[in-house]
Amino acid sequence: MSYFRCILFVCALIFSTFAHASVEVEVSGVEGDEYNNVMALLQIARLDENKSYAAYRVRYLHRQAPKDIKKALRPYGYYQVEVNAQLETVDYGWSASYQVSLNEPVRISQNSWKIKGDATDDKAFRKVIESSNLKEQERFIHSHYESVKSRLLSLASQRGYHDARFIEHNVEIDVEKNSAAINVVFDSGQRYKYGQITFEQDILDDELLQRYVPFEQGEGYNTQELSQLQIALGDSGYFSSVQVSPQWNESKQHRVPITVNSEPNFRNQYQYGIGYGTDTGARVRASINRRWVNTEGHQLRGTTQISEVESTVG
Structure with a gap:
């Protein structure tokens, strides 16, 4: 009889170990991001929550939970996190709860950003650093640090610092002192200037297209000015598509050639309309827009209206 009871006990133990149940999780003490x-x-x-899981898997993940929580909070400057973890069996399965104590966060003790190269005197770079959320004695949030680095590289690309790079970029975290020391050295290198501008098209004189260019050869490169050129040529009506591209591989002496590739628009645009007005009666209207007459870019527009009362030609 005792042997039979022992077998029943072992079977019950095995069943409880591998039984499946759903899990409900609650985390308190933190909010927001x-x-x-x-x-x-x-x-x-x-x-x-709608599935069942083996008991051994639930217990293992519960033991891992404090590590997961602490890891998730470090990017927000919390390195002294304490977690009170509890796991209980309930009617529907498992209830896991975690009470988080953030404690004192890591604060910025040093915020050193140095700019080298031609960008040393470029106020746009200093503005990026000064307008950031990185201030001494403020909580160190890793995403803010990475954001400033990303904005510096983006600004360098926009303003023609094609060889820009970080010489140093590190953050030393002292967990015992709850301090973060930021040390970054950014070398912009030499700023590139505009080289020769080439228009890949054969319908207009380059001299005419040059009037749309908002910069001069030899001036500092800026992608915003290239966008302005592309929009201006697109709005001119001469072209159906325009692509303005810097030719970095052909740069010499830090001057980058600019190529403007374009597809001509349909030369003639026709419009027709039929209507009725109390002053004109029934009317028919037709117009033609010749987008370019010659290589100098002259245009011709003609309109004809025929109605019961009055006909016009313009």
Whole structure:
């Protein structure tokens, strides 16, 4: 009889170990972006509440949960996090709860950003640094640090610092002192200037198209001015498509050639209309727009209207 009871006990133990049940997870003590990141990295929270899971898997993920939570909060400057974790069996399966104590965050003790190269005197770069959320004694948030780095590289690309790079970029975190020391050295290199401008088209004189260019050869490169040129040529009506491209591989002495590729528009545009007015009666209207007459870009527009009362030609 005792042997039979022992077998029943072992079977019950095995069943409880591998039984399946759903899991409900609750995290308190954090909110906002921090909470969202915790829930994204917390493995036990990613289990489907509508599914059942083996008991051994639930217990394992519960043991891992404090590590997941601490890892999720470090990018927001919290390195002294404490987690009170509890796992209980309930009617529907499991209930896991985690009470988070953030404690004192890591604060910026040093915020050193140095600009070298031609951008040393470019106020746009200094403005990026000064307008950032990185201030001494403020909580160190890793995404703010990466954002400034990204904006510096983006600005360098926009303003023609084609060889820009970070010589140094590191953050030293002292967990015991809750401090973060930022040390970044950004070398912009030499700023590129506009080289020769080439128009790839055969319907208009280059001299006419040159009037649309908002910069001069030898001036500092700026992608915004290239966008202005592309929009202006597109709005001229001469072309159906325009692409303005810097030829970095052909740069010499830090001067980058600019190529303007374009497709001509339909030379003639026709419009027709039929209507009725109390002053004109029934009327028919037709117009033609010749987008270019010659290589100098002259245009011709003609309109004809025939009605019961009056006909006009313009």
